[in-house]
Amino acid sequence: MTASDREQLRERGWSERRATPRRVGLRRASAECGGAATAARADARLFVIETRLPNEQEHRRRVEARTADFPGHRMPTWDEVQSDGWIPGDEERDGPRILIDTTDAEVAAAQALAGIRAHHQHTL
Incomplete structure (x- = not known):
């Protein structure tokens, strides 16, 4: 990712850590919380980014190594992640x-930016 890419992420309110969002957060925010309807009411574009980590051992390592972003936030265990009801x-x-x-x-992160740019160009 270039310095320009990082700056564009920061301008959009993303940190580099948030540039690779957790799979549960965005899909739930979109599908279960009415993200599309909210975007439509706000006359805004909705970009749904679904992330996957194909290597289960690496996925588990990352889940177990996570730390909370703010005080009082409890991170899920591996068992909770596995039983969260994820629907692809x-x-x-x-x-x-x-x-x-x-x-x-x-x-x-670079692929996410490229995907957003491509979608943005396609919808202009």
């Missing part, structure tokens, strides 16, 4: 999404 994205059901492999965080 489906473009027919949920609309378009940007699918990112988070094996390499730098590559994932």
Whole structure:
């Protein structure tokens, strides 16, 4: 990721850590909390980014190594992550999404930006 990419993320309120969002957060924010309806009411674009980490051992290592971003926040255990009811994205059901492999965080952040740029250009 270039310095320009990092600056664009910061301008949009993202930190580099948030540039690789957790799979649960964004999908739930969109599908379960009415993200599309909220975006429509605000006359805003909604970018759904679904992240995947194909290596289960690495995924578990990352989950178990997480620390809370703010005091009092409890991070889920590996067992909780595994039983959270995750439903993979489906473009027919949920609309378009940007699918990112988070094996390499730098590559994932760059892919997320590229996907947003491509979607933005396509919808102009």
